[in-house]
Amino acid sequence: MNAVISRFQPFELSNDVDYQSWRAWKLAGYPRRAEQLLVPVRDPQRLSAAEHAAILGHCRKANMAIYQVTGARAAGKPAIRGLGRQFGLESLDMNLRADEDSITTITVMPESTGTHYIPYTNKALNWHTDGYYNPPQEQVRAIVMHCAAEADRGGDNLFLDPEIAYILLRDENPGFIRALMQPDVMTIPANVEQGREIRAAQSGPVFSLEKSSHALHMRYTARSRSIVWKGDAIARNAVEFLRELLDGDSPWLIRHRLQAGQGIICNNVLHKREAFADHGARKRVLYRARYHERIHATVAGADCYGERICSG
């Protein structure tokens, strides 16, 4: 008999054994508060081994970590880029509003600049994953978002790990997962500005698995306009379940207000932003880098099981 390596596949609906063992590991000691995800770092461009291990540990467990720069030097865009590189994050996503270096500065823009996108206002931003309108080959799998200056009031973020959303949906009804994995379950219509199409319509699944690693990826927006959900009953019920989860007071939602010098590094977890107010000319400023890669070594099972060897 030859020994063959079979990859751990907790997200395959047909594999309940892997799912149940991964689920037990995932939920045991899962962080419930943002403080449990916080890692002080002296210099984000040159993490110590302990700082790196702490961030990676949180990302493996919860797909996100919050870091706090304790060194004297304020972290700018090069520091954000440098931080990402230490976790295998290289390929920056180009988006319509990114600055020339592909890292976006998120702050309130004067209306005279003509932008009407909610991220550049002080309004609340509803639940989403970043780049849900991107084509399949340009999915945003990781984000680093750094707060250079906080709002005077408000601007809290709420986060939900997509793997927790997956568990809650699958436990409720495995058919929900099947429905949300359909390749045409969610369609974002084309983006047309002043009669010109600047982004084509984009259909895709909510949950998908990366081909090589079987990592879970989620694509979602809570917006109710300019979105077309597939009309089958189970898909509609799954979307409604997800909406109620996100709009409720589930203990799995993690709230945090990023302070100046803090940031989040994550595998594009679900997030929302509450409305905020700036104090005069002192504006809330965030730098956001979006990547096509996932944080290195954060595939489900990488630390709890790895590849299993079985006899064939």
Ligand SMILES: [Fe+2]
């Ligand atoms: Fe976002």
